[in-house]
Amino acid sequence: MGLALGGAALAATPTLPGPPFPNYANGDALKASCDAGLKRATEHLHRLEQRTVDAGWLAAMDAFNAEIEDLGNADQFLSAVHPDKSVRDASEACELRWSEFATALGQNEVLFEAARKFKPRDAIDREMVKTLLEGFEDAGVALPAEQRVQAKKLADRISELGVEFQRNIRDEGVRVPFTEAELKGVPESVWKNAKRDDAGRVLLGLDYPTFFPLQQTAELEATRERMWRAKINEGGEKNLKVLAEIVQLRKQYAALFGATSWAEFTLRRRMAGNVAKAQAFLADVKGAVQERERREIEDLRRAKAEHLGLPVEQVHVERWDLQFYTERLRRARFSVDQNAFRPYFPPQESLQFCLRLIERLMGVRYERVEGVALWHPEVQAYRVSDAASGKPLGSLLVDLYPRDDKYNHAAQWSLRNAATATGRPSLAALVVNFDRKGLTLDELETLLHELGHSVHTNLSATRYSQQAGTTVKRDFVEAPSQMLQDWVYDKQVLKLFGEVCPSCKPVPEAMIEQARAAKDYGKGVRESRQQLFASYDLALYDGQARDPMALWAEMEGATPLGYVKGSMFPAGFAHIATNYSAGYYGYLWSLVVAMDMRTAFGGNRLDAKVGKRYRDIVLANGSQKPPTELVKQFLGREFNAKAFFDDLKK
Structure with missing residues (x-):
């Protein structure tokens, strides 16, 4: 991404579709690019404001959105990955400036009135206009002048605090x-x-x-x-203060619109529709897993007692015991040692395996492009194209390994969204942190999950960039990535490893069978934890004035393992401080949809016919159709939770 804004700051990459990715020598170069980008965006906005609302207005609006992506997304992304602190700092400052631009844009009365006047030509246009109008309304464009000013002030401060929250985690440098x-x-x-x-x-x-x-x-x-x-305790006391302020500001923001809480304000635009429905779903999950969680914890308690040579009644399972004794039990019962998979899954070959799976399943081709100047020498670039026609679809950038001051989780950034109306290619960035000596099966699952997001970005074929890929509703966005996770347990799928690495020793089928058997062990503890995270998120944003840390201690304290005094989990829970606020339940909600979509493949996870249909219906359409409509079209019926709850019983 990034257009030729700073002259020498950019390195030409003619072999990748779309404009070159910026390659900055220092923070000053990024700041210059940010300055120029905002200037150009403002000039484009003024031209758009003067435009007649005719049949081409919606396309012009989308062209403006596309330019904003090209001018700003890469500059904001680099704070997460760039090794130079001056560049990261400049990137953060740039992110805040673009955020202010976006909040002002959301309150632009000229564009709001133009969107209201525009006459859609078909269902895609109608969905696009509906999304635009909702965005303007949620930004406060229709509020009285004084409240509109307050909404912008609140939104800008929330964005600033979100950046601060993530910086406090990333740059802490704990050793x-x-x-x-x-x-x-x-x-x-x-x-x-x-x-x-x-x-x-x-x-x-x-x-x-x-x-x-x-x-x-x-x-x-x-x-x-x-x-x-x-x-x-990542983020520490300072992040607890940041989170408390974010919660209060979001409550104030929602109140401007007459909503009793941020959760109510947010969920009215989601698949769930309202807070009560999301809470009822989470209650069902809790009811399905809580007894299993208790049994698993008792198993762990006995395992710890045996390991320490103590009577069971003298032993208590602590939070830091969970993974250790879960792995011991998996090895004892199923002969599964996650670390034993590392020799079979070298990192680079694991990436190639995942790409080959997508190629086989969805009819695309990934071609590595050497010599592209990116933010770090180890970052890889891939050109993505349609296998049948050779048509370029977009690019994928992959940052595989950990390093100091890099984003330390796993995520995908949609840096550039595709648009068929203009032939615009996509750009996705996949950022993970894997051991150079190899991946466990769990880590291979993580890699495929995050690649699933980039596939959603790269294979989008929407008319407008604003409806492409991961712009779908927040409680659906995880479904395409979660659906693919299960593929790593399929022996036929894993045979593709031999195609990308003939010299690699194949993982023994017995290990995969054992891993499949062990996969369900610990599910009660794992899904109960997800249910707790989601319930805490909704409770935090339910409009009641509660301290984030006190609420967490109370809710975690009610679980079988209780709350650990002195622990500060909310200080590192970046999802709910940023764009998953009142939306973390979406991971479980999306999993319901994902597991139902998996049923379409039956016993053949490499069925290219079903894969192509999935690509053409679910992925290609982005948000230009509602997710319930896409899933119904793909499955031939309404989606349901049967597969999800059946799986919880295994």
């Missing part, structure tokens, strides 16, 4: 010191090459390739506890 003896049981590959302090202790960060293997394998409970506390 937990351990002696080698304290790392008993942890694979050497996790810590051998880590930096050391003056006392010779190993300094371990909180990135996924370090945190999870340690939690699963560290023999000493004190080691697991120290690492768990460091991770659960």
Whole structure:
């Protein structure tokens, strides 16, 4: 992304569809690009305001949106991944300026009136106009002047706090010191090459390739506890204050529109429709898993007692015990050791395997493009095209490995949305943090999940860029990625690994069978945790004046494992501080849809006919049709929760 704004700041990439990705030498170069981008966007806005509302107005509005993407998205994205702090800082500052531009745009009365006057020619236009009008209304364009000013002020401050919340996590740079003896049981590959302090202790960060293997394998409970506390307290007291302010500001914002809460204001635009329906769904999930959760925790308690040689009644399972004893039980009952998969799934070959799966299933082609100047030398670029016609569809950028000051989770950014009306190609960025020595099966599942988001971006074929890919409703957006996760347990699917890496030793079928059997173990604890996260999110935004930390301690305290004094989970819960606020339930809601969509493939997860139909109906349409309509068209019926709740009983 990014147009030729800063001259030498950009490196030409003629082999990728669309404009070149910006390659900044320092923060000043990014600031110059940001300045120029906002200037051009403002000039374009003035031209659009003067335009007659005719048959081409909606296309002109979308062209404006497309230019905003090209001018601003990459500059804002770099705060998450760029190794140069000056660039990250400039990126954050740029994000806030674009956010202010967006809130002002949402209150533009000229464009709002133009959208109201526009006469749609078909159902796609009608859906686009409906979305535009809802966006304007939710930004406060129809509020009285004084309240409109207040809405913008609140929205700008919320955006500023969201950036601060994420920065406090990303730039904290926590390193937990351990002696080698304290790392008993942890694979050497996790810590051998880590930096050391003056006392010779190993300094371990909180990135996924370090945190999870340690939690699963560290023999000493004190080691697991120290690492768990460091991770659960990411963001610290300062983020608790930020979150509390965000919650109050969102409540004030919703009140401007007559809503009793941010949750009520938000859910009226979602698949769920209202808070009561989302809460009823979460209650059903809790009812389906709570007894299973209790049984699993008792299993873990017995496993811990046996491991320590103590009577069961003297043993209590702690939060930092969960992964360790779950893995011990999986190994004991199913002979499954997640770390044993690493030699079979080298990172680069794992990426190629996932890409090959999408190629086979959905009729596309990924071609690696060398020599593209990006934010880090290890970032890879792929051209995505239709396999049958050779038509370019877009680009995919992949950042595989952890490094200091990089976003330390896994996510996809839709940097550029496609539009068939103008032949506009898409651009997706996939950011993960994997061990260079190989992936576990769980991590392969994560990779396929995030790739599912990029596939949604890259294979979108909507008329307008504003309706492309992941612009769908928040409680549907996870469905396309969650649907694919299960594919990693299919033996036929995993045979594709041999196509991308003939020299790689195939993972034994017995290991996959054991992993499938073990997959359901721990489901009660896992889904109860998701249900708690979602319930907490809705409760936090239900309009009652409650302190985020006190509410969390109360709700987690009511669970079988209770609340751990001194832990500050909400301080690192970035989803609810940013764009999943009053929407985290969408992960479980989307999973219901995803599991129902999987049924269309029957016993053949490589059925290219079904895959192509899925691509053409669900992915290609983005949000130009409501998700319930897309899923109904794909399945030939209304979606239901049978597959989801049946799976919870396994």
